[in-house]
Amino acid sequence: MNTLALILLILFSGAIVAFLSEKVSKFLPSLIAFISITAAGILFYTSPADVFNFKLSMAGLNFTLKIDEFSRLFVHMIIGLSWLASMYAVGYMQNKERQGTFFFNMLLSIGGMLGIVAARDLVSFFVFWEIMTWSSFLIVVWTGADFRRTGIWYMVFSAMGAYAMLMAIMMIYSDIHTFNIDEIIAAIAEQRLPHLVEASVLLLFGFSVKAALMPLHVWAPNAYTQAPAAYTAIFSGVLSKMGIFGMALVLLSMLKFANPADFSLVYINGFIGQILAWLGAITAAIATLYALIQTDAKKLLAYSSVAQLGYITIGIAIGTPLSVMASLFLAVLHALFKGTLFLAMGAVERQAGTTDMTKISGLIRRMPWTFFVTLVSIISLAGVPPLAGFVGKWMLYEALITNGNVFMVVVVFFSSTAAFLYSYRILFGIFLGQEEDDTAHVKEAPLSMILPMVVMALLLIALGTYPGLLFDPIAQGMTVLGFENVTWQMTVLSNVWGNTVNLMYISTTIGVAFVAALLFLTLKGRKGSRNVGTKDISTSGEIPLEHENLTYQLDFFKPFERAASPLYRRKMTKIYDDLSNGLDALFDFTRKIYTGNGQTYALYVVIFLVALLIYVQNTL
Amino acid sequence: MKRFLVIFLMLALGFYLIQALHFVPFGANRMGAPADKKTVAAFYLNETVPQTAVANVVTAIVVNYRGFDTLGEVTVLFLATTGLASILYKRRDEEETERVSKPSSTILQTGAKVLFPLVVILGVYVFVHGHLTPGGGFQGGAIIATGFLLMLIAYQKYHLSHSMLTWVESLAGILFVSIGLWGLITGGTFLENSWFPKGTLNSLISGGAIPIIYIAVGFKVAAELTGVLDILLSTKDDKSASNIQQ
């Protein structure tokens, strides 16, 4: 039996078994999910690299699956994050209803993602893509709250993306009658693909939906928020990266072979790449702005995910070796830190009952481990040295500047800075500050939930110290995309002015400063501070209403919001709402054709008959 | 407005129908000479007498060459009866409404009593001689149904045995199908005629199984049409009677 097929089979059959096992015991599905992912992971890591190759001829089509070095990068992410998330889910999902459905869909979507990165033909790519989409849809609506807004929107946008892809696939098929990606690339190289431009635009559209690029991002914040945290980690961490994977596939491995003279429109660094990069930049900026004003931690992180995906898209779209590397680096990092953050928020939600930052505060004493992992990942997220987020951002800036996109750097830099603001808010809102009375009972999450988070936090620290650990696999993966020998000096960045900056120094310096500050503050805080409740009015200058929460969690960025209020006034969702209302009215109008009067129907028949007769007799 | 649209549509449709009929000159011979057997019609005209010994070619076609259509057709009628019964079905409690209307005149009653046997005999004659003279199962059946109709109208209390109707209808239908199946069983085809002695042309016993089938069809059609009318007649609401006599 083929190893790759076996891995997929384990996941899919595990899904079915998990679904059915709910009848036996509530606890069983989570265990089965964990076991299947573990088994798949063991199988993947113990097999030699060249066995991941699977061909199937069925229904008149040839399906090819193959894991190359580039896909391997994503497989690492998928399996690693899913494994940790499923371990976490065992504890997280304890005592919840309908676990069977949850783990069924979770395993399905993991299998779907593996299938996507392994697919070497467009039909199996699409099949796995759809499986991933609908299973993630079912998890998004799993909690059942707000089905209409969240669920339907997610599915509609996904379907729009998927059908755009299908359209593109069909265009390619009509030209060369094959779905095989290698053959398509060959055809592009030989310029036998007249529909290349349309097809690639449509494909990119489809991938942009999953990557939540700007005009198509409206589904993402709600969907990320709605899904249970154990899954949101996967959702935001790797599932959204499938869009990035697809973009890389189109931009870097397909379009690269297009003749620059013929396809100057779409060629890398050309029109489409630029547009995509700008969309990414705008997404990053706007999503960051929205993240700032969220009060729900999960929603904040959701917007933050959208913003981060914007950065990653920029890197892929610019398409220079450095930018691609930066982008892949950021992708892996994002999977790690956003995964950790969502898991941590899940822990908070499970223990404290909510992730609303205005309701809880001061959990640092109750949930110290969670605080620790949150801190680590937030430092990564904000792109502050000493952790690896800084390295990724730096690489991206450098790539952009060397490529001449200086203005884009400004946008990215702005949103990166703002990211620091919102990430601080999480830290402060939930963990720091005064302790609420009603969170006094909160306990630390169980070990099975802490462990995955801590593992990821440690990974983040390790990567921050030795970012080069990641450069090797990325560089290897990039050889598949045609970027041979991307040279990267471990821990050394060359800046714009030609000097080299040793990252190690920066990191060490900042690390030392951080520790010093920590020590200083801790020592200072020992004395003279007093714990006050959030409803203690003695700290307040005015006379508040009774039980009014006066902490900073409320209106955290009030001044900023006031300043930036014109930006918030226009909502993207409004446009879609208007559109859907308009369509609704149109549909309602259209169906009035069926008047209910049988005679009218008969009249239609005769009108149609006569019209057809006239048409046929006069034209054919 | 709508009326003018419809009139326009009718004119256009008429134009195209006439245009189509232009290719079908009236009264022209389109079959070719019967001996050539170029078309089915010519074949039937040429072969009916030698092959089936039936004088009435239409009967031969209806019962034998295209007997399958006839089977379908009696099925349509059968389904119409079944369907009518289900469409106009009333639950048990409301079923027993009397067929109320003014009693018919004595003339009608007497006339009906006299005419009824005659009509039935005429009908039987028509379908028994279906293979010799114009007429056949449908016609005869319809005539018999008319006779029953007469009785139903003349005598408000005329009780038609539903059970009888069902029996006749079903048995006739089964007879038809089993004659067809007999052909299959004896190694021929469905509705095969050749296993039955052909007889001589223009005698009552001729045409193989055709008269038998037509008799079965006659009974069946008679029972079905009577059934249809009976069902229609027995649905009444209270106001119905007054409505027709103004």
Place this chain on the structure above:
Amino acid sequence: MSITPVHYIAVPLAAAFLIPILSKFHKETARIIPGLVFSYFLVISFVLMRQVSNTGIISETIAGWRAPWGINLVFGYFSGFFATLMSVIGFLTWLYSYRFKLVDSKPAMSYYILLMMLVTGSIGIVITGDIFNMFVFLEIVAISAFSLTSFYPGRDGAEAAFKYLLIASFSSFLILLAVLLLYTQTGTLNIAELSTKVHLIPQSLKLTILVMFVVGLGIESELFPLNGWAPDAYSQAPAPVGAVFAGVVVKGGIYATMRVMFTMFDINEMGQILLILGLITTIIAEVAAIKQTQVKRMLAYSSIGQMGVVMMAIGIGTEDAVFAALFMMFNHAIIKGLLFFSTGFLLHNSLTKTIAEMKGVAKKFPVLSFMFALGSFAIVGLPPFSGFWSKLYFLMAAADAKLFSMIALVLAVSIVEIVYYFRVVGVMYYHQPDESLPTKQPGLNAYFVMGFLAALIIGVGVYPDLITNFLHAAAYELTHKTEYVQTVLTQFVR
């Protein structure tokens, strides 16, 4: 006596005539005998399909007259596909409705007889080789369908049936007229012989005849301006009958269209028109479906939309497109069957059958709701369910014909389809049940039927080769008509 295609017709007819007598002695015979007949259908289908795969197309003569002279029945891969599909759906419907609520024995008898004749008539349309005979079977189907539509007492059933009857009368009028005109020009009614003689017809007359067939058969196959009857009929008929309408009756209409367009005439003459009609049908129907409040009506519009896509595939007219059309019809039959069957119990005691009444039914009927959700996923074409493959093959066929704008529109409409199906699923699963209608749990028979269909949907979805070879053979047979014509006109079974 070996099994021949005529058994499809003769046996149910004999049974139908027998049932009124037998049910006088034992009431249960009215439901058992149709079941036996449907089981026998399965046997016939199996035996004949094996025979076809061994020896090719079977042409059986009726009354001992060879093809152009008498009526003949033809059973090849193409007809066999339809006949088998209809037999299976018929059997499942019977099994499903075996314990369906029926007031007392008399309507039960007519229900089973009409159901049996509905399926028989449709199979008759499929296997006959004579155009007028096809008309007769269309009428058998129509009459049974009217009666079944108005089966439930009450005003709406009658209204739906009357509309159906009104429109279907146009259909039979036009088909009859077209048959007559064909006969005057060619002197034959046999489809195979007609196909060798249609070139004799003057072009303008041929076009008129074609238009009449398109309109007449378009009514049966629910094309857009002609399908006013369909939503009403689907929504008023009992739920299992809805499944038969979607899985059997429409298929009969589509089969007739294909037979006429491909075998008798050349598809290229009307292909463009069918293509555009199918497209309009799909768009309008899906758009109307999204605004429905009644589940069965929504399913009906969805059904019309699917038939529009099938008609588009027929309009494309290549072998691949025909294959896609057949695959779609197969999927539509089994998936719509599942949807109608599950709806039947989900809304068993509801009078209005609105979507709102399905709030939270998943709590009460986990299995049924799962079936409905599965059907929804399959019908919108999500992999790995069978609906996906047919959609893929249709798109491939359309892409081969370079019909990109059509593909785009069909895909856009699919999004609409997703919205309304998922909305219902959402209502079922994610709303709190407000008030409790008296419910009726399905019996084992219904569970078996739905389980079988679900297994088929998933099985074909995971491994489409279960049926693709067979469908390819059917599509080949239809698009290469010489074998059909040759077999009918020269070789025949006596």
Place this chain on the structure above:
Amino acid sequence: MCSFDYQTIMSISIYGSSVVLMLLGLYAVLVKKNLIKIVIGLSIVDSGLHLLFVAVGYLHNGTAPIFSPEAVDKVNQMVDPVPQALVLTAIVIGFATTAVALSLVIRLYKHHKTARIDQIKSLKW
């Protein structure tokens, strides 16, 4: 061509009347509001169609397709028997349809208390 010979008059009167009959019936179906009128229209359409069937089978100076003992050799003059056979079937089927339609009318009237088709539209959209 324009002269009113036997042929022309016959074809105009037969074909013309059958076409006009069909169109009149269709007109009634499409315009008249009364259900019974509509059914009458349908049956008139059918009548016209039946007439057309018989008419296209007609042969000049033809005889009925029945072999009488004395006239076996008339085979060349017989009218086309096939349309007649078909129209027999069509008439019976038409009657069945009419009967079903009428029963539906009765039921509709019972529930709606009206026979106007434009008021019977509780199923729509």
Place this chain on the structure above:
Amino acid sequence: MFYAGIFSFLALLLIASAWYAIRQKDLLYGVIATGVVSLILSVMFLLLQAPDVALTEAAIGIALTTIAFVITIRNTERYENDKVESGFQNKTKEE
């Protein structure tokens, strides 16, 4: 030519009675006119050398269809009313 005369006369009669059947507001008369249409058709069939069809039309078209219509009219209403009355009208012209 004699036949032609008869046929054209019958055709006119046919159309006239069909016209009457459609125009007549009293449905009973309309139905009877339909029966007349069938009657004329039956005669035409006979003249067109189709005695079988004529017989069938006579039995079914004239007798049975007409009676079926009459029964229906008895069960519903006799007059076709063109005006839309408000709501469900069940008042036929009984007075």
